[in-house]
Amino acid sequence: xxxxxxxxxxxxxxxxVTILTTVGILYVLLSESxxxxxEVSIWEFITDKEWTPLxxxxxxxxMPLVMGTLLTTFIAVAVALPIGITIAIYLSxxxxxxxxxxxxxxxxxxxxxxxxxxxxxxxxxxTPFLQSFIPGMSGFNSLSAGIVMGIMIIPYVxxxxxxxxxxxxxxxxxxxxxxxxxxxxxxxxxxxxxxSSGIIVSVILAFSRAIGETMIVAIAAGQQPRLxxxxxxxxxxxxxxxxxVSLGDVAHGTLEYxxxxxxxxxxxxxxxxxxxxxxxxxxxFKEQYD
Amino acid sequence: MENKLEAKNVNVxxxxxxxxxxxxxxxxxxxxxxxxxPSGCGKSTFLRLFNRMNDYVDSFRMEGEILVDGNGIYxxxxxxxxxxxxxxxxxxxxxxxxxxxxxxVAYGLKIQGIKNKAVLKNKVRKALQQAALWDEVKNDLDKSxxxxxxxxxxxxxxxxxxxxxxSIILMDEPTSALDPIATxxxxxxxxxxxxxxxxxxxxxNMQQASRISDYTAFFYMGDLIxxxxxxxxxxxxxxxxxxxxxxxxxx
Amino acid sequence: xxxxxxxxxxxxAFAYFGVFCTxxxxxxxxxxxxxxxxxxxxxxxxxxxxNLPSRKAEKAGILTAWAGSIWIVIFTxxxxxxxxxxxxxxxxxxxxxxxxxxxxxxNISNLAGVPSVIYGLLGLEIFGRLFGMGNxxxxxxxxxxxxxxxxxxxxxxxxxxxVPPSIRAASYGLGAxxxxxxxxxxxxxxxxxxxxxxxxxxSRAVGETAPLIVIGALAYVPFTPSSPMDEFxxxxxxxxxxxxxxxxxxxxxxxxAIIVLLLITFVMNGIAVYFRNKWQKKIxx
Numbered sequence: 001x002x003x004x005x006x007x008x009x010x011x012x013x014x015x016x017v018t019i020l021t022t023v024g025i026l027y028v029l030l031s032e033s034x035x036x037x038x039e040v041s042i043w044e045f046i047t048d049k050e051w052t053p054l055x056x057x058x059x060x061x062x063m064p065l066v067m068g069t070l071l072t073t074f075i076a077v078a079v080a081l082p083i084g085i086t087i088a089i090y091l092s093x094x095x096x097x098x099x100x101x102x103x104x105x106x107x108x109x110x111x112x113x114x115x116x117x118x119x120x121x122x123x124x125x126x127t128p129f130l131q132s133f134i135p136g137m138s139g140f141n142s143l144s145a146g147i148v149m150g151i152m153i154i155p156y157v158x159x160x161x162x163x164x165x166x167x168x169x170x171x172x173x174x175x176x177x178x179x180x181x182x183x184x185x186x187x188x189x190x191x192x193x194x195x196s197s198g199i200i201v202s203v204i205l206a207f208s209r210a211i212g213e214t215m216i217v218a219i220a221a222g223q224q225p226r227l228x229x230x231x232x233x234x235x236x237x238x239x240x241x242x243x244x245v246s247l248g249d250v251a252h253g254t255l256e257y258x259x260x261x262x263x264x265x266x267x268x269x270x271x272x273x274x275x276x277x278x279x280x281x282x283x284x285f286k287e288q289y290d
Numbered sequence: 291m292e293n294k295l296e297a298k299n300v301n302v303x304x305x306x307x308x309x310x311x312x313x314x315x316x317x318x319x320x321x322x323x324x325x326x327x328p329s330g331c332g333k334s335t336f337l338r339l340f341n342r343m344n345d346y347v348d349s350f351r352m353e354g355e356i357l358v359d360g361n362g363i364y365x366x367x368x369x370x371x372x373x374x375x376x377x378x379x380x381x382x383x384x385x386x387x388x389x390x391x392x393x394x395v396a397y398g399l400k401i402q403g404i405k406n407k408a409v410l411k412n413k414v415r416k417a418l419q420q421a422a423l424w425d426e427v428k429n430d431l432d433k434s435x436x437x438x439x440x441x442x443x444x445x446x447x448x449x450x451x452x453x454x455x456x457s458i459i460l461m462d463e464p465t466s467a468l469d470p471i472a473t474x475x476x477x478x479x480x481x482x483x484x485x486x487x488x489x490x491x492x493x494x495n496m497q498q499a500s501r502i503s504d505y506t507a508f509f510y511m512g513d514l515i516x517x518x519x520x521x522x523x524x525x526x527x528x529x530x531x532x533x534x535x536x537x538x539x540x541x
Numbered sequence: 542x543x544x545x546x547x548x549x550x551x552x553x554a555f556a557y558f559g560v561f562c563t564x565x566x567x568x569x570x571x572x573x574x575x576x577x578x579x580x581x582x583x584x585x586x587x588x589x590x591x592n593l594p595s596r597k598a599e600k601a602g603i604l605t606a607w608a609g610s611i612w613i614v615i616f617t618x619x620x621x622x623x624x625x626x627x628x629x630x631x632x633x634x635x636x637x638x639x640x641x642x643x644x645x646x647x648n649i650s651n652l653a654g655v656p657s658v659i660y661g662l663l664g665l666e667i668f669g670r671l672f673g674m675g676n677x678x679x680x681x682x683x684x685x686x687x688x689x690x691x692x693x694x695x696x697x698x699x700x701x702x703x704v705p706p707s708i709r710a711a712s713y714g715l716g717a718x719x720x721x722x723x724x725x726x727x728x729x730x731x732x733x734x735x736x737x738x739x740x741x742x743x744s745r746a747v748g749e750t751a752p753l754i755v756i757g758a759l760a761y762v763p764f765t766p767s768s769p770m771d772e773f774x775x776x777x778x779x780x781x782x783x784x785x786x787x788x789x790x791x792x793x794x795x796x797x798a799i800i801v802l803l804l805i806t807f808v809m810n811g812i813a814v815y816f817r818n819k820w821q822k823k824i825x826x
Binding site: 003004007008010011012014015016017018019021022024025028029032082083086087089090091094095103105106107108109110112113114115116117119120121123124125151154182183184185187205208209211212213214215218219239242243246247252260261264267268271272274275276279 | 549576635644651665690745781
């Protein structure tokens with residue numbers, strides 16, 4: 001009996017490690033950021049239009065990094081969303097079973113390829129290709145990085161959306177067919193609306209994944225913080241900045257060192273909010289069908 | 291014959307729902323008692339009280355006493371796993387472990403700490419013989435139990451229960467998933483086993499109850515309506531409800 | 542054309558569009574990979590696999606990189622498997638519907654969404670500085686272990702869920718304790734599913750770059766590690782380093798190293814899929 005209790009204790013501790021991880025992340029981000037914000041005002045952090053902590057003339061405005069992040073993210077989602085949702089609808093409403101069985105694990109490969117490899121594609125293949133018909137596009141740009149990132153997150157959108165579509169009760173689909181609707185009409189007028197919350201969740205998670213993606217943008221989008229929506233010029237994302245500083249020789253305890261935590265907490269807040277919105281929607285969605 | 295098991299003023303609740311109403315019942319040693327009644331009458335719940343298998347149901351709550359050999363089993367000092375070592379159970383659907391036949395039957399012994407190979411072999415053989423399965427599987431002991439037929443699987447499950455040498459066996463509709471031939475084999479087996487074991491069997495099958503049991507108890511909507519010798523229940527029941535049920539007028 | 546004909550035509554058109562979308566990503570990926578093979582395959586030879594890194598592209602090899610990757614994989618495995626499987630068991634078999642397990646569940650799904658670079662910051666401060674592991678293999682492995690922990694936990698829970706309750710009932714019925722039931726019956730029966738999750742988690746860890754850069758893994762390590770406290774580099778970091786250099790020769794090196802990395806990733810994913818299928822076929826309750 002005593003042995004049982006000890007084992008249960010060990011198992012419980014293992015589960016609690018996940019809580020410790022969260023606490024650790026919050027502690028690390030908060031403690032370093034608080035010390036950062038004792039030197040740089042939050043107001044400056046949010047409103048300054050330049051981010052040059054590594055230069056002599058230092059500015060600490062996070063907006064250029066946020067802008068770079070959002071720009072690459074929106075390009076990625078603009079690629080992944082239509083393709084991913086079309087795949088989901090096609091696989092759940094149109095595709096023969098055998099095709100589906102072969103294609104689904106293949107699509108997962110897109111998400112399994114290491115991101116550093118995608119970075120190489122973006123920089124070495126996609127950018128030269130785009131440059132051949134977009135004159136003036138620079139070697140580092142958010143367009144290539146975003147497109148390649150979009151290809152990577154296709155399976156995130158397609159598999160979650162497909163799950164949502166297949167969770168819709170069959171009777172609904174049959175009712176629509178029974179009234180003489182085509183598959184396309186059934187898909188868009190009945191299935192997609194019925195699965196909308198699940199599809200929204202997949203889109204939110206795709207956003208969250210793209211915001212947090214690091215290597216593709218660090219390699220292909222550049223390292224120049226810039227407040228722009230021009231997809232053809234170099235920018236820098238929050239994640240790329242963290243990598244850039246980590247590669248250099250920044251001493252612990254300096255203000256430059258603390259900037260990566262201030263950038264980190266900004267990133268964390270974005271993804272945390274997105275993840276929790278999706279969690280909330282999923283929970284409501286579950287109740288709907290139970 | 292002694293009273294092996296006893297239920298005293300037993301009430302069982304699942305949340306708000308009362309599943310058993312004030313049941314009082316005694317079970318004779320080395321006899322087969324059949325629990326019959328329509329679905330949802332509480333007979334399976336009642337059966338599972340004796341090895342405390344209801345403990346895992348979230349909203350389960352019990353009042354009253356269950357005695358095994360005169361000792362209460364719902365008191366704090368009872369170790370549930372120790373209790374169950376003395377009470378075997380056979381389930382509705384054959385549920386062999388996804389392991390070899392030998393491993394299935396030896397499992398109960400192994401968790402009691404028996405490691406000696408010769409002892410294990412001996413006991414497994416004895417249990418399989420008792421379960422009338424030995425001759426069919428003696429050359430295939432390393433074969434996965436999942437490869438056996440349904441009837442053989444159920445007899446593996448019975449052998450598995452017998453191997454730990456319990457004195458009581460609880461059977462929850464043990465033949466409901468089996469074909470008639472396999473059912474006949476299991477019934478024959480039950481008949482053999484009652485020499486050494488006290489058996490309680492839940493069944494939906496009236497013929498089965500009349501064929502194999504010495505005593506029969508009829509449950510209806512959580513009440514114990516009637517409990518008597520099987521031939522009396524089936525020929526001359528006291529209550530009209532029992533009469534209606536056994537003649538198939540409802541159920 | 543009648544309205545019905547138009548609708549049927551649209552239906553057909555969408556079906557073709559669906560096939561197109563399903564295949565476009567894969568075709569592009571195949572093109573990319575073909576391109577990489579074309580660039581890099583001739584660069585792979587025995588010297589490339591066994592040479593130390595070098596300033597000269599044609600002399601540089603990936604010995605320290607893949608040796609570091611192997612060290613990282615082994616220690617990540619050693620940390621994440623016991624932790625993740627135990628946590629999965631606790632949540633699925635022990636954690637009754639309490640406030641705590643609800644909190645754990647929300648927390649785990651949140652952790653799965655935290656960007657990997659943030660785990661790097663965690664590892665840098667906690668393992669690197671607080672625990673004094675610096676930029677060692679152990680610090681890197683611990684960081685990656687936490688990163689892929691949610692994958693292992695979720696896979697373990699799914700695999701345990703697939704074991705029918707009747708198996709547990711049978712074991713309890715024989716007087717087995719909860720842990721005996723889990724250890725002797727439930728875990729072996731869910732082994733295939735757990736293994737699949739573990740392989741996928743490890744394959745993810747092999748490809749991770751950002752968190753290791755953040756904890757301070759080096760791009761240039763002129764020796765193979767000999768203890769978990771040594772500094773290290775890994776294949777993805779070596780690739781990143783070569784990509785960042787302007788000379789064309791280095792990008793050929795990067796392509797060659799990517800071939801090696803992709804091979805490892807695909808083989809591991811293939812094994813995972815193989816186990817998943819085999820396990821699903823075998824267990825037929």
